[in-house]
Amino acid sequence: MEKANPFESVVKELEVDGQTYKYFSLLALNDERVQKLPFSIRVLLESALRNCDEFNVKSSDIETILNWTESSEKDLEIPFKPARVLLQDFTGVPAVVDLAAMRDAMTRLGGDPEKINPLCPADLVIDHSVQVDVARTSDARERNEELEFQRNQERFSFLKWGQSAFNNFLIVPPGSGIVHQVNLEYLARVVFRGENGVLYPDSVVGTDSHTTMINGLGVVGWGVGGIEAEAVMLGQTISMVLPKVVGFRLTGSVPPETTATDVVLTITQMLRKRGVVGQFVEFFGPGCQSLTLADRATVANMSPEYGATMGYFPIDDQTIDYLKSTGRNSHNVQFIEQYLKSQGLYRVYDGSQPDPNYSGAVMELDLSTVRPCLAGPKRPHDRVELTHMKKDFNSCLQNPVGFKGYAISEDKRASTSKFNFEGQEYELSQGSVVIAAITSCTNTSNPDVMLAAGLLAKNAVAKGLSVKPYIKTSLSPGSGVVTRYFELAGVTDYLNQLGFTLSGYGCMTCIGNSGELHETVSEAITKEDLVVASVLSGNRNFEGRVHPLTRANYLASPPLVVAYALAGTVNIDFETEPIGQDQDGNSVFLRDIWPSRDEVQKVTQSVIKPEMFKEIYDLIAKGTDRWNALDAPQGKLYQWDEKSTYIHDPPFFKGMTKEVQDREPIQNAYVLAYFGDSITTDHISPAGNISKTSPAAKYLISKGVEAKDFNSYGARRGNDEIMARGTFANVRLVNKLVEKPGPKTVHIPSGEVLEIFDASARYIQDAQQLVILAGQEYGSGSSRDWAAKGPFLQGVKAVIAESFERIHRSNLIGMGILPLQFNPGQNGESVGLKGTEQISIELPESYEVGQQVTVTTSTGLNFQTVLRLDTQPEITYYKNGGILPYVLRKLLQ
Structure with missing residues (x-):
């Protein structure tokens, strides 16, 4: 059971401009380790301190964070409760669809549907729907927005329903801007003023991997899967491995002919070479002062491209100047600055402040050596x-x-x-x-x-x-x-x-x-x-x-x-x-x-x-004419329309019981696809146009939708029928089971070459389980929940890969798909897998973090893999069949 916070004794008062605030003081811990922590880790420490209840967050978690120098080398888990959630519409629509379906399930199982509600602020910016249909004309924007509303009326109407049906939920309407820029210029609080006047650092998880852009403003935040974001919205803490923090020292200043883009492409190449997946990168040094706040945001934005969880710039004078220049409330700016200085969360470069400890060797870049460059032709870290x-x-x-x-x-x-x-x-x-x-x-x-x-x-x-x-x-x-x-x-x-x-x-x-x-x-x-x-x-x-x-x-x-x-x-x-x-x-x-x-x-x-920031964002708060004129349904439960090809009641909670059921064993599963390295979420769940010959197109045609109205996969993410068909639909997908690139595979029992979805449908019809085989960095790229939901709907029970990108592995677990990793030095070819054999996976009776799991095949192969359930909560999620069934069961109790 939850208990009173045992750290109430470190609560201090702060008076700003005649108002008195409270805060949980890191310095009042009187622990010399605090000042040695990287600034990003201090934010995690403050969250644990403030939320400690000896249930979700324990005193031992605080000790783990304080002991970061040793703890970060041991893959120890800690809980983290972000201050808010950020959604864009491609990933936001399915999140709201899931919440609506959870309300239905809650009602069916005898619970209170009102319990399904965001418990922390959630902001959704509609920015992914508009296309460059018209270009190079003076009315291009007007015509593109008009087409956007025509194509997406059902989605937008659904989101507008969600705005009124759920509490604590803000929508920035289409035609306003891009989620991360709006977050930087408008939504970011930097410091929150909570209940009873308690101040605490802003922190955010977002359903887009480039949420990290806000790190340039000194706000801790990163991308998570839509599934995980929904759990945070519903009051859950995130369980995360306490990360290593790479120190990146910047010196010098950017040459006259060079831009911030050149700087970030250079940094991206350097960090990819080092390997920082799952780690924080924290920038420091005198060179930081020569980068504008916008330059820092550019560098932070591309954290996913260099593989880091975050690319963090601690708050300093540049941050405060930016808040003033973007028209933030003057009193807020005052308490932000004074609070951060009182907390030891404010960076200065006058020699009075020692640098924190970092993990391993500090990286260095003299900004004066950066030269104009590009990246390509196929990856963001291939700098030229x-x-x-x-x-x-x-x-x-x-x-x-x-x-x-x-x-x-x-x-x-x-x-x-x-x-x-x-x-x-x-x-x-x-x-x-x-x-x-x-x-x-x-x-x-x-x-x-x-x-x-x-x-x-x-x-x-x-x-x-x-x-x-x-x-x-x-x-x-x-x-x-x-x-x-x-x-x-x-x-x-x-x-x-x-x-x-x-x-x-x-x-x-x-x-x-x-x-x-x-x-x-x-x-x-x-x-x-x-x-x-x-x-x-x-x-x-x-x-x-x-x-x-x-x-x-x-x-x-x-x-x-x-x-x-x-x-x-x-x-x-x-x-x-x-x-x-x-x-x-x-x-x-x-x-x-x-x-x-x-x-x-x-x-x-x-x-x-x-003034221009204030003027623009005052207009956004009022909504656009098109948005305000849009009709939307009312009520706490959504009335699903089976004819809709945009919004569909998903099957994720159908047949769910109040009690946890044992996971079924994975026996004699066929390989749906056998991939090499760097299969991205673009390959798994494309956000582009729907090919006229794809299974998704055939489905839409069967529903009476003409090709000109197909729209994009991203726009139709609220419909599981289409997204299941769009999974692995990328024309550049390389599957070792077939000769040519494309969305094809071999249906192994018959030997026929089929569209991947069509093969999966036949397997499901014959009650046959499926697995995916893959190489390194499986699931790199954008944090797309459909890259996990799609394989789930195609019947995939496990993915065996050489390595996983952080967010995608989390999403697989969130959908109840088992991630297994080949042991170091091994891969599918080295252990002798052809991809045509049937695979059985020996699920353990008692799950443990990092344990070995045996895989056997119908051809007599037998090899060990690492169970990539990295924390106890991930084990709990997998046992429940995913994170949302777990949350639903918890709320039912």
């Missing part, structure tokens, strides 16, 4: 210096197929494809740019890189340069603030002239909502099977993500996006080759139009005003 881009791209053309290769034969490397566009003839070749997008909160939250793009556009127009009309250029910022400061800086017209017209406020191209290319462009690409390129200021460039036809995808700073759009190709050396010709026919080089960092920052300082 700008000066090496042409050489690197041509190497990729001839390299064997892989992350840095396309195996294009010598006779095809010079291939071209002519086409007619709007009455003019053009020609594509290997490396031609067909998509150029200033997109993604990673960069659109950073005024310096955004204004650099605007100033470069201005300089280019002055030289008479232009962008070929068939290149799909777009601008999709993360908030209306960007539009406002572009106007004040006088760069909007120049961006418009180059085709970077405002296409909407949302993620858009960064998550694959790039829309269709013009038909003649698509035909020209496919006719010669060209390796054409997209260049985007996003954070991910996995195969098939941005657009099915752009086989080369490069991450770049916004000014470089404009530069490559002007060049029309990535097969160019900007040092020696001109980007174009001016009005007089003279060569213009990139260096001739590139704005310096100092020039950009002067413009930034002159146009960024606190």
Whole structure:
């Protein structure tokens, strides 16, 4: 049973501007270990101290955290209770669907449905639904938003129902911005003022892996699966392994020609090389002072790309200045600063404050050594210096197929494809740019890189340069603030002239909502099977993500996006080759139009005003006209419509009992698919368009939906029937059971090659269990709950992999799927698995963290694997069949 907090004696008072607050003082513990803890770990310690009840959080947990130097080496678990939950609509819709279904189950099992309610603040930003259907026109935003509402009316109506049905639930309507930028500029509290005037640090878990962007503001937060987020919303603590913290010391300052994007791509490559999966990275050192808050947010945003749980910048003067510059309440800013200083959570760089202890060797980067760069063509940590881009791209053309290769034969490397566009003839070749997008909160939250793009556009127009009309250029910022400061800086017209017209406020191209290319462009690409390129200021460039036809995808700073759009190709050396010709026919080089960092920052300082943030976010709070006019149902229980192809009552709680049932043994299971390394959640649960030949398309057609209205998988995440069919539907998926890439597998009993979903349906019909075999980093990428829910609905009982990405492993357990890991030095091939044998897994009578589990096959193989249930709560979740059945049973009691 819960008890009174035994640490009430450390509660102190703080007076700010005539008001008295209370807080649980870390320093009042009188423990010298506190000052040696990394700042990020101190936040975990404060949460444990404040929430200690000797039931969910025990005194022993606090000792574990205080003893972090030793504890973090032992994979010890601790509980953590975040202050709030952050959702985006792709992952938020299924979360609300699950909550609605849980209310139904609660009612069916005789409980009170009102118990299913967020117990901590939950904010949902609708940002993933808008697509670049229209580009390069003055009315692009209006038309894209109109199409967004047409396509997503059912989803939006459902979310609007949730806004009124659930307490403690805020929705930021479509057309407002990108979740992480809105979080940074508006939603983040930095310090909460709780019940009885108790102050405590803001902390957040979000259903998007780039929740880490808020680490740049000194807020502890990271991405979790939608399943885990729902449990937090329902009052559960997160059980986590106390992480190691890599110290990353920054020195120097960024050179004049370099951007924050170049800094983060450099850091990403360094940290991927070291290996920081499951760890925190904490930045410190004098170089931090030379990075703006927006620069820090850019670096923090890409934590998933370098594999860390967080990329944390402790709060300092820069943080407080940012809060003031974004129009935060002045009294709040005062208590934030004074509280953090009183708690020992405020970083200073005047030599008076010793650096904390960190795990292992401290990493170092002299910012003055960072050079302009891109990342690609298929992964965000494959950095390429700008000066090496042409050489690197041509190497990729001839390299064997892989992350840095396309195996294009010598006779095809010079291939071209002519086409007619709007009455003019053009020609594509290997490396031609067909998509150029200033997109993604990673960069659109950073005024310096955004204004650099605007100033470069201005300089280019002055030289008479232009962008070929068939290149799909777009601008999709993360908030209306960007539009406002572009106007004040006088760069909007120049961006418009180059085709970077405002296409909407949302993620858009960064998550694959790039829309269709013009038909003649698509035909020209496919006719010669060209390796054409997209260049985007996003954070991910996995195969098939941005657009099915752009086989080369490069991450770049916004000014470089404009530069490559002007060049029309990535097969160019900007040092020696001109980007174009001016009005007089003279060569213009990139260096001739590139704005310096100092020039950009002067413009930034002159146009960024606190009033514009307040004005924009006051409008958001009132809702948009379209949102306010939207009809939505009322009532505490949702009335499901079986005809809906967007929102469907999921089967997750059907047949659930009040009491826990023993898990059924896994015997004679077939292998649904046999994968290699780096299978991402994009491969498992695509967020892109629905292929017209896919099982999902066939289902929609059977429901009377025309192909033009298919929308995307992401938009239909509230319908389990479609998402089960969309699981493993990626056209670039490589499955060792079949010869060609694509969403196919062998139905082993018959030997037929089928769509993966169709094979799984046949297995389920024949009451046959399934497993997945995989290599390293299984489930890397975005924190998509459907990457676990989909395999669950396809009958997958276990995944045996060389290693798992943190969030995806958690999601598998959340759905009751068993994650097993090959022992070190082993993989499927080394133990002799072909993928055609039947597999049995010996479930233990008594589960223990990290124990060995025996796997046997119908061909006589026998090998050991590691049970990847890493904490006692994960064991409990698995026994219950998942985290939500566990929560439901707990609330029923």
